[in-house]
Amino acid sequence: MFETIYRWFISLFGSNLAEHLSGWDEAEGDYTKLNLFLIIGIIALASAVFVCLTYYYFYNHPRQNHWNKWLLLWLLPIAVINLFVASGITYYDVMNDYISSDLLPVYWYNCLGFGLTNFIVSAGWFVIISLIIKMVGVIVPKWSSRNCKYSPF
Amino acid sequence: MSKLYVFAIGGTGSRVLKSLTMLLSAGVECKDTIIPIVIDRDIANGDLEKTRDIIKNYILVNTYVPKEKKENKNRFFGTKIELLNDKLELQLNDETSKFSDYIDRDGMSKANKALTNALFSEDTLEMDMTVGFQGNPNVGSVVLNQFEGTDIFSNFANNFDEGDKIFIVSSIFGGTGASGFPLLLKTLNKTNPNLSKWGLVQKATKGAISVLPYFDIEEDTTGTSLVKSSTFIDKTKAALDYYKSLDKQIDVLYYIADKERSQLEHNAGGKNQKNQANFIELASALAIVDFANNVQPQRNRNDKTKIDKTTYKEFGIIPSKDVDENGNERINNCKEISFADMPETNKIIRTPLIQFFLFRKYLKEVYEKENKYQPYAHNFFDNDFLETANILALVKIQDEFYTWLKEMIWLNYDKTKQNRSFEPLKLAANIADVFQFITDKKTIKRGSWKYKNWAWLDNELNGQADKVAKSLSKEEQFVELFYRATENFVEKLVNKKK
Numbered sequence: 001m002f003e004t005i006y007r008w009f010i011s012l013f014g015s016n017l018a019e020h021l022s023g024w025d026e027a028e029g030d031y032t033k034l035n036l037f038l039i040i041g042i043i044a045l046a047s048a049v050f051v052c053l054t055y056y057y058f059y060n061h062p063r064q065n066h067w068n069k070w071l072l073l074w075l076l077p078i079a080v081i082n083l084f085v086a087s088g089i090t091y092y093d094v095m096n097d098y099i100s101s102d103l104l105p106v107y108w109y110n111c112l113g114f115g116l117t118n119f120i121v122s123a124g125w126f127v128i129i130s131l132i133i134k135m136v137g138v139i140v141p142k143w144s145s146r147n148c149k150y151s152p153f
Numbered sequence: 154m155s156k157l158y159v160f161a162i163g164g165t166g167s168r169v170l171k172s173l174t175m176l177l178s179a180g181v182e183c184k185d186t187i188i189p190i191v192i193d194r195d196i197a198n199g200d201l202e203k204t205r206d207i208i209k210n211y212i213l214v215n216t217y218v219p220k221e222k223k224e225n226k227n228r229f230f231g232t233k234i235e236l237l238n239d240k241l242e243l244q245l246n247d248e249t250s251k252f253s254d255y256i257d258r259d260g261m262s263k264a265n266k267a268l269t270n271a272l273f274s275e276d277t278l279e280m281d282m283t284v285g286f287q288g289n290p291n292v293g294s295v296v297l298n299q300f301e302g303t304d305i306f307s308n309f310a311n312n313f314d315e316g317d318k319i320f321i322v323s324s325i326f327g328g329t330g331a332s333g334f335p336l337l338l339k340t341l342n343k344t345n346p347n348l349s350k351w352g353l354v355q356k357a358t359k360g361a362i363s364v365l366p367y368f369d370i371e372e373d374t375t376g377t378s379l380v381k382s383s384t385f386i387d388k389t390k391a392a393l394d395y396y397k398s399l400d401k402q403i404d405v406l407y408y409i410a411d412k413e414r415s416q417l418e419h420n421a422g423g424k425n426q427k428n429q430a431n432f433i434e435l436a437s438a439l440a441i442v443d444f445a446n447n448v449q450p451q452r453n454r455n456d457k458t459k460i461d462k463t464t465y466k467e468f469g470i471i472p473s474k475d476v477d478e479n480g481n482e483r484i485n486n487c488k489e490i491s492f493a494d495m496p497e498t499n500k501i502i503r504t505p506l507i508q509f510f511l512f513r514k515y516l517k518e519v520y521e522k523e524n525k526y527q528p529y530a531h532n533f534f535d536n537d538f539l540e541t542a543n544i545l546a547l548v549k550i551q552d553e554f555y556t557w558l559k560e561m562i563w564l565n566y567d568k569t570k571q572n573r574s575f576e577p578l579k580l581a582a583n584i585a586d587v588f589q590f591i592t593d594k595k596t597i598k599r600g601s602w603k604y605k606n607w608a609w610l611d612n613e614l615n616g617q618a619d620k621v622a623k624s625l626s627k628e629e630q631f632v633e634l635f636y637r638a639t640e641n642f643v644e645k646l647v648n649k650k651k
Contacts, residue, residue, distance in 0.1 A: 062604065062611035066526050146615050150531045 002041025006117055013113035016103040017090060021114070026100035040089060044082045044118055048125035051078045056133050056145040067152035075126045082122035087115025154233070155316040157185035157445050158309060160243075160337055162192045163329030164200050165364050165437075166322045168428060171204040173438035174211050175557050178550050179509035180228035180636070181502055185318065185445040187234045190305065191242045192333050199427035205241050207553050208234060210546040217543055217628045224622050225629075227636040229509060230547075237312065243305045253278040300340050310348040313357070320444050321361035322437065325392045326385040334361060335399060342402055358404045360444040363396065365389055365410030367433035371419045382416075405448055405464045407440040409433055413488065413573035415564055430560040432490060432575035436468045439498065470494045473593070492577045493593035503577070507591060507647065508639035510558070510578050511610075513551035514590070515635070518582060519607045527611050529618035534631060543628050555580065588646060598646045609646075613638040 003022060010018050021040075023033035055064065055074050064073065091111040093099055099106050130152065137144025145151075161170040170189050177183060189208065193201055212234055219225035249255040258269055258278065269278070300306050321337055323330030341359065345351040366389055369382035399406070411433050443466070472485040473493035487494055492503050520539070524530035538544060561575040579590045587606045588597045600609030617637040621630050 059603075062523075062527060062608045062615060065528075141619065147528065147612055149528050150526070 002045075003035065003037040005121055006037050006041065006114075009117040009120065012117050013090075014106070014110045016099075017106045017110045017114055019103050020093065020099045020106065021090070024100055024103060026102050036089065040082075040086050040118060041121070043085055044122040045125050047078055047082060048122055048129055052126060052129040052133060056130075056148050056151075060145055060147050062147040065148040065151040070130075070148075070152040075123055078126060079119045079123040083115040083119035085115075086118030087111045090114050155185050155318065155450075156188050156235075156312075156314065157183075157441070158188045158190060158313075158317065158319045159441060160190050160192060160319070160321045162321065162323040162333035162337070163327055164193070164195070164198060164428065165324035165327065165330055165434070167191055167193065167198070167201040167204045168430065168434045169322045169362070169364070169437040169441075171200070171207055171553075171557070172430065172434040173441050174204070174207050174234070174550075175554050176435070176438055176442065176502065176505070177232045177234070178211060178214075178230055178554060179502075179505035180231055181442060181505045182228070183232040183442050183445045185232075187232060187441075187445075188237060188309075188312075189234065189241060190237060190309065192300075192337070193242065193329055194245060195329075196242055196244070201242070203427065203553075207550060208236070208241060210550050212236070213543065213546040214550065217626060217632075219625055219629045219633045225625075225633055226640065227633045228505070229512070229632055229636055237305050237308045240305060243300065243303055245300075245303065251279055300337060301345065307348060310345075310351055310354055313350050313353045315353060316450055317353070317357060318444070318448070318450060319354070319357050319359045320441055321359070322364075322441070323361070324364040325396075326364075326366045326389045330364070331388065331392045334363065335395065338399060338402060358448060358450045360405040360407070360440075360448060361403055362407035362409060362437050362440040363392075364433065364437055365408060367409070367411040367414060367431060368428070369414045369416045371416055373419045400463050401460045403463055404460055405444060405466060407437075407444075407466045407468070409437055409440070409468050411573060415571045415573075417564070429564055429571070430557045431571065432561050432573060435561070435575065436498075439468070439501065440466070442501065470498075471496055488573055490573065490575045490577075491592040504640075504643050506577060507643055508636070509551070509554060510590070511639045511642055512635045513555060514582075514587075515607070515610060516548065516551065518587070519611075523607075523611060527615055529611075529614040529634060533627070538627070538631070541628075544631065547632070588642070591647065594647060598649070600646070610638060610642065613641050617641070 006021070007018060021036040023031040023035045025032045051074060055070070064070070090106075091108060094106055094108070094111060133145065134149065137149050159170065159173070161167055170191065173187070177187070191201060191204070195201070211230065215230045215233055218230045219227040221228070221231060252273070253259070256269065258266055261269065319341060321334055323334040325331050325334075338359070338361070341354060341357075344355065348354075366382075366385040369385070396406075411431075415429075415431070417428050470487055470490060471494060472487050473491070474482055474484050477483045485491075485494055492499050516539070520530075521536055524534055524536065524538075539548060558575075558578060559580055562570060562580070563574075564571055576592050579592060583589050586599060588599060588609075591597060599605045604612045614634060617634055620637065621633045623630075625633060
């Protein structure tokens with residue numbers, strides 16, 4: 001699932017990096033290496049879940065329920081962190097020649113493009129999880145967030 | 154619920170009634186329905202006009218606030234106030250402007266005219282009575298002797314039920330109050346075969362407060378005024394001497410006075426007479442609350458008609474003590490009274506005043522900014538909601554409440570203080586520490602570790618929003634919600650022991 005989502009944005013980071021992230025191993029001639037789409041995807045999803053739960057239930061603050069604070073103080077930071085996580089991991093692989101030679105060349109801007117993809121994907125997760133929490137609150141009112149149940153709208 | 158008919162006589166009567174309405178707005182408990190009747194010949198006077206507006210708004214708000222039930226906690230505006238014939242004032246039949254015309258001096262025989270001239274000065278005889286009796290009880294006692302023929306008085310008698318009580322508020326040092334009180338009491342106690350339920354009125358439990366001098370007035374620069382504060386004490390002595398005859402004519406008689414008197418601007422009467430609120434008026438209003446809550450009908454009577462004894466009550470304050478910088482005990486001189494100086498009264502007014510003040514403070518300082526974000530208000534209570542007629546009436550009373558508190562401290566626009574001020578709450582906004590507004594509490598927690606200042610109250614409002622019954626009307630929910638949140642403020646932040 002994660003790979004499919006990331007591949008929607010393949011134009012941002014290129015097919016060579018995509019193959020590497022899928023776990024392509026030149027020596028084996030197969031996708032036997034760690035699937036980085038999965039790892040980075042899980043990190044993006046888990047961090048979005050964690051931050052959403054913190055926002056809606058643990059921190060749950062009446063001064064944070066303005067839509068602009070939801071966007072700028074919560075969604076944006078987690079998306080930026082995920083941008084750095086994704087571009088950092090891939091750039092590390094580029095710098096250390098962990099990318100199969102038949103997939104070269106992969107440049108720094110491909111890494112940044114993937115970081116940008118992860119930024120979009122993690123922001124998407126944050127929006128979806130926010131909506132799920134809001135829906136749960138509508139169905140089971142006692143589970144709704146006391147102070148942020150109408151955030152961001 | 155039994156009714157308490159409150160006859161408020163003269164300017165002091167109106168101002169005490171205003172203080173009572175302020176206390177009831179804040180949720181001070183009063184077990185009876187209050188039916189105010191103002192007796193004042195100066196019906197255009199500013200104090201009465203203000204009181205009339207406040208009571209009109211109070212009655213409107215009282216119609217929609219949640220009534221005390223199992224699921225409702227609200228006590229704001231909890232006591233019902235009703236008007237007889239939809240009128241606050243007992244309109245006297247006679248509207249003669251000059252006293253000489255009222256007694257028809259020109260139509261008198263020569264001998265009677267001479268006697269009249271000997272009894273009353275020319276200034277008094279030519280006095281404009283449309284602005285009251287200007288400190289002349291001798292005139293008031295003649296002119297006010299016409300209660301019985303009025304519509305509102307007949308209506309009062311016809312509506313009177315078993316268990317209803319009567320209370321009279323008047324000052325002793327002016328004209329209208331000093332003369333009106335004994336006259337009214339005499340009328341209420343005498344037999345009146347023309348009114349069907351008069352027997353109930355005659356044997357009803359009756360109380361009164363007589364307010365002794367509690368302010369002075371500036372000298373009249375024109376030299377034409379008949380109102381002089383130098384005469385207050387002499388008039389009081391004379392009236393008190395006469396009031397001795399009221400013993401056993403009334404069940405409970407409250408007295409109140411103040412030696413620390415502020416000097417008010419001189420006004421003979423009319424719309425310019427808008428005296429600043431005074432702590433004595435608040436304390437006098439508490440006499441009405443005490444009478445309603447604590448005086449049992451027929452308590453002082455053996456055979457239900459004759460009063461065996463009159464109970465006399467006075468109001469006092471117990472100065473609080475604290476410690477100065479050198480560790481010495483210091484007793485408050487009570488020039489500035491706070492909650493701490495009134496341990497008994499505190500039990501009645503402290504929590505309601507704090508709650509109502511916080512309610513207004515929030516609406517003024519936070520509501521407009523936050524209502525679109527906070528769940529308690531989201532798509533339900535918006536800025537326009539405060540402009541609806543019902544809520545506007547509530548907001549107007551809150552503004553009057555603030556002015557009332559301010560006037561009990563300041564005589565004029567923050568320049569001169571009252572000689573004895575009542576300062577239980579700090580009125581100026583403290584942005585850094587919004588809950589630090591109770592004078593006798595040096596430190597009030599800003600909230601919890603997580604929610605501070607207004608965020609703490611918003612969190613309470615959001616939490617209480619789900620507990621307020623959705624079957625209530627929008628206005629009811631609004632008042633109930635704020636009552637619950639401000640109640641939690643008092644319980645969790647103000648009264649909580651460290």
